[in-house]
Amino acid sequence: MNIVLTGSIGNIGKPLTKHLVQKGHSVTVISSNEERTAAIEALGAKAAIGSMFDVDFLTETFTGADLVYLMETMEAAGNMFDKDIDFIGKISEIGRQYKTAVECSGVKKIVHLSSIGAHTNKGTGIIVFHYHVEQILKQLPEDIAIKFVRPVGIYFNMFSFINTIKNKGAIISNWGGDQKEPWVSPLDIADAVAEEIEKPFDGRTIRYVASDEASPNEIAKTLGTSIGKEDLEWEVISDEELLKNWLDIGFNEQVAKGFVETQASQGSGILYEDYYQHQPVLGKVKLEDFAKEFAAAYQNEEG
DSSP: OEEEEOSTTSTTHHHHHHHHHHTTOEEEEEESOGGGHHHHHHTTOEEEEOOTTOHHHHHHHHTTOSEEEEEOOHHHHOOTTOTTOOHHHHHHHHHHHHHHHHHHHTOOEEEEEOOTTTTOSSSOGGGHHHHHHHHHHTTSOTTSEEEEEEEOEEGGGGGGHHHHHHHHSSEEESOOSSOOEEEEOHHHHHHHHHHHHHSOOOSEEEEEEOOEEEOHHHHHHHHHHHTTOTTOOEEEOOHHHHHHHHHHTTOOHHHHHHHHHHHHHHHHSGGGTTGGGSOOOOOSOOHHHHHHHHHHHHHHHHO
16 A cells, blocks of 8 residues: 555654555655655655645645555644643644645545544643544545544653652652553554554544553552662642642643643543543553663663
């Protein structure tokens, strides 16, 4: 198949591109960074350099594709320390450009990388943009098949714990405790997307992706052990204190408030309501596996 991938070759895009090229597909990878061209071509794919806000570029790149893989990220909207950006609005704009480009290019198959929490626009914080983009894509004509892939919280989000471990001696957030919750490896996300690309398309479907389940206290124990801090604790603070911490370091207010609400929804379980009604088989990469990556990143930053 002739496949176009958005999202460049990051944690998910790189293994996905490798897999699809190895399967014999013709792959074009969209990136906004011209310096990524050589790395994309080294994987056996074609680079298309342009902006996800440029509907003419997207339409031209999508034209002739059998399938497009769509994704959107906070980074695509700008710097999270830029206080003037409306991240939710800008990412919704990407969704609208995708919709127009799909309609104008004639593509009939879409795999959309969405997120846990995209089932609702209530109480999930900053990630509500995934809900908005899903709703935009659902407005496409019915003859366009769409597979919505919803990963849970990605392991690499835990790299943000490194700073407070080093400076405060603990993982600090506004939720915690012994309630297990799902996490996922980008490698398992890439595998799931590749599976969906090669399976038949019919209408609109949703697939959740998760690798392992662990409570905050289990995460602290596992990560602590990996870095030689067996007594590492997960400390819970109030929403207000966490928000003040993030605003004090210069976060965009929408982002800071949004992340506080997202993390609170993890603690309350709101984030996982639909997930547990459609629970997937867990993937291959477990928390213990990720802990090795975490330890390497921790030591690297220490050095």
